[in-house]
Amino acid sequence: MTQTTTTPDGRQIGGVLMDLRNITLRFGGVTAIKDISFDIREGEIRAIIGPNGAGKSSMLNVISGFYVPQEGEIWFKGHRRGPMKPYEVARLGIARTFQNIALFDGMSVLDNIMTGRLNMMKAPIWSQALWWGRAEREEVENREQVEKIIDFLEIQNIRKTPVGRLPYGLKKRVELARALAAEPKILLLDEPMAGMNVEEKEDMCRFILDVNDEFGTTIALIEHDMGVVMDLSDRVVVMDYGRKIGDGTPDEVRNNPEVISAYLGVEHA
Amino acid sequence: MQNAEAAEAGLQSIPALLARNAERFGNRPAYREKEFGIWQSWTWAEAATEIRDLALGFLVLGLNRGDHVAIIGRNRPAHYWAMVAAQMCGAVPVPLYQDAVADEMAYVLDHCGARFVVCGDQEQVDKVLEVGARAPSVQHIVYTDKRGMRKYDHSHMNALADVQAEGRAAGQRLGHELDARIAALGYDDTCVMLYTSGTTGKPKGVVLSNRNIIETGRNTAAFDHLTEREEVLAYLPMAWVGDFIFSVGQAYWAGFTVNCPEGAHTMMTDLREIGPTYFFAPPRVFEGQLTSVMIRMEDASRFKRWLFRHFMEVARRVGPALLDGKPVGGLDRLRYALGNLLVYGPLKNTLGYSRIRVGYTAGEAIGPEIFDFYRSLGINLKQLYGQTEASVFITQQPDGQVRSDTVGVPSPGVELKIAENGEVFYRSPGTFVEYYNNPDSTASTKDAEGWVATGDAGFFEEATGHLRIIDRAKDVGRMADGRMFAPKYVENKLKFYPNILEAVVFGAGRDMCTAFVNIDLTAVGNWAERNNIAYASYQELAGHPQVYATIKEHVEAVNESIAQDPMLSGCQISRFLVLHKELDPDDGEMTRTRKVRRNIIAEKYADLIAALYDGRDTVSTRTEVTYEDGRKGEIRAVLKIEDARTFPTRTMQKVAAE
DSSP states (O other), X not given: OOOOEEOTTSOEEOSEEEEXXXXXXXXXXXXEEEEEEEEEETTOEEEEEOSTTSSHHHHHHHHTTSSOOSEEEXXXXXXXXXXXXXXXXXXXTEEEEOSSOOOOTTSBHHHHHHHTTGGGOOOOHHHHHHTOTHHHHHHHHHHHHHHHHHHHTTOGGGTTSBGGGSOHXXXXXXXXXXXXXXXXXXEEEESTTTTOOHHHHHHHHHHHHHHHHHHOOEEEEEOSOHHHHHHHOSEEEEEETTEEEEEEOXXXXXXXXXXXXXXXXXXXO | OHHHHHHHTTOOSHHHHHHHHHHHSTTXXXXXXXXXXXXXXXXXXXXXXXXXXXXXXXXXXXXOTTOEEEEESSSOHHHHHHHHHHHHTTOEEEEEOTTOOHHHHHHHHHHHTOSEEXXXXXXXXXXXXXXXGGSTTOOEEEESOOTTOTTSOGGGEEEHHHHHHHHHHTHHHHHHHHHHHHHTOOTTSEEEEEEOOOSSSSOOEEEEEHHHHHHHHHHHHHHTTOXXXXXXXXXXXXXXXXXHIIIIIIHHHHTOEEEEOSOGGGHHHHHHHHOOSEXXXXXXXXXXXXXXXXXXXXXXXXXXXXXXXXXXHHHHHHHHHHHTTOOOXXXXXXXXXXXXXXXXXXXXXXXXXXXXXXXXXXXXXXOHHHHHHHHHTTOOEEEEEEEGGGTEEEEEOOTTOOOTTOOBEEOTTOEEEEOTTSEEEEEOTTOOOEETTOHHHHHHHXXXXXOEEEEEEEEEOTTTOOEEEEEETTTOEEOTTSOEEOHHHHHHHHHTSTTEEEEEEEOTTSSSEEEEEEEOHXXXXXXXXXXXXXXXXXXXXXXOHHHHHHHHHHHHHHHHHHHTOTTTGGGOEEEEEEOSSOOOGGGTSBOTTOOBOHHHHHHHTHHHHHHHHTTOSEEEEEEEEEOTTSOEEEEEEEEEOEEOOOOOOOOOOOOSOO
């Protein structure tokens, strides 16, 4: 827990934040994840890669607590974690974005991001209905935080636009904003660049790095774009058919023969 | 006489005006900026404190008298403060275009020898660092937005807020030095240096003195009765002389409020929230707004469309006359009032023009329909004619004498004369001091008596005394048979069609005129959508046969209108093509202020021009393009060339220029 390393670009990476030990996940007869162990350290950008069907999204769902593995242990901040309700996960400081955008289409960008702060609002329902006293104070405080995130992600111009009217790349950014609004310790990104054009990808990369740098948020991400993964992440886990076949820095992974044969070298010829 | 007044009152510099404003308008807002979704404001007294702290901070960092301080960033109060703070220290502020690429920046930074650079954000800092050794004079970078800056080597770098904090701490130690420097500022000392974008060659640094700026500010504030109650929106590039005059010169003279939008993308929302009383925009902003209104009306219900059309017809008939104070019948007044209630009022509110008292447009010719549209709504939109070397104002239109085809009468204090070849010359209190480190250019532009060549050809209308501009003097040429060739005159007529974004006309020394046309993706794209025309790219849409047919109609309509003018009838377009890419400043085809660079285009597209003149029907070409991040790519295309009908010259009375 005490070891700290500094990356070449000057970021501090701390001790282990989350430790996954011998995780096995089955759906009926299908084993999605087979005995995988790895850890995520505080302040790092950790990527999970692998071909289609390798079990990446399942892994992310295990981390987020949505799936409960049949075997194995999850340690978070030095405590073993049992099965949890989604809101309990959120309170622990884990936030995520989805591969298929999951926003409220009819609501404005601002309102969507505000939902990310639901856990911080404690005012009783009558107070919220009347918008008086504690509810008003909380709303103002939370709006302030949300505005900081809006400024950070440069989406001021669409603040009041209904999400349904936005192009894909911007929706992804709004989803990131909502996840950030929860002020997470650890942020899970499920294919943040999927379906984006080069410019949108570049923007997204910059935002992910800035989030990590500015807020010190630990980030675990799944991504298909190898260039992006190799540039962004500090360490990479490689999965194939539910097994872990590689784990290390981007360079180590890139030169791992098993990884090359499974993924990088013979990608769906 | 009034000059002497200003000088006697000790108002010989922008910092002196600031001190006066802090005293006289202490509690009135000087700056507003929308940040985190809320308009933050600073009174003149608060702004004076902020600026003083920053100036003290600059002294701590060792800013000397006569140093140049480059400022690169979007319109933010902090950047205006940096300019005035630099002036307080006896240094010269040099605002630069924030969208300039590192190469352009290197030239300017090196040319002015800037020691300090104030950058808006990380992006600008990166560019200055990239320039590095090519501008060896740069010693210190100050940045406004701290985001992403933590990892940088800070041995020669500071956040602006930290510089202010240091300045505040050093207030007692350096206060006297700063006061002495402010007191030493003279009427003829340099106020600001602005680089002209230049349609040809390298940019030139135009040196404007305190006299230039303050007298221009005072004269023009009086011309339009500007008071401390005006609200302006500062959204045009800070490196452009107009922004300096409106947001600093006039604002400090009259003491009005400068509002900075949240960012370039939010400009339209912010415009609506602020509702400026005094507003400037280049024609393309008005064009863009009108296009978006029309597109949205197309999608409205039938009743709304009828209502809109009916009352816009009333407005067209009655509006301009009402605005000019001409007599209008009682029934028409009633109709207009009803229209105002139902259509004009809500429309103006949507556009953000509810409170406009004075609006200006300049830079390019504005289409008569566009101009009349805004005027008929009751918006006092006027034209002015100016340039950087004149501290903007050369001519402007007085209230009640506004027309779309003239640029008005000489501004107060400006003398005008027209040379033999039609070129317009002026002399004014705002006339620039010199081009920095470029005595040759200074001498060739400004003669010993202070007359400056505008480079534009024009004439005075005898009946009204208003100036009319035809074209750039050097672009006005002759065709092979000696007929007059004025490309911009034709291009402007073409650009008045919403479908046409840009046009470039060729024909000097040739026997006929030809043109490149750029379609407007917003207008044409919307038309395609409504007509179920599928397209995958700009290039495909531009080459679509129906688009060609529409453009051909426009070209022929323009030919017909040109044929009415015996002097310019040779400029009718015989052949044209629709370009496969938008002309772009990043490719050097236009200036940053979006004026076409004829020579560069002629050189780059020589193959296309050749095809226009050798009678071919199609031409295949490759074009190099530069992406926003500086990488290069290539577009290949086969372009169709279309013939257009020309019309015989109407032999009417001679009405044109002398």
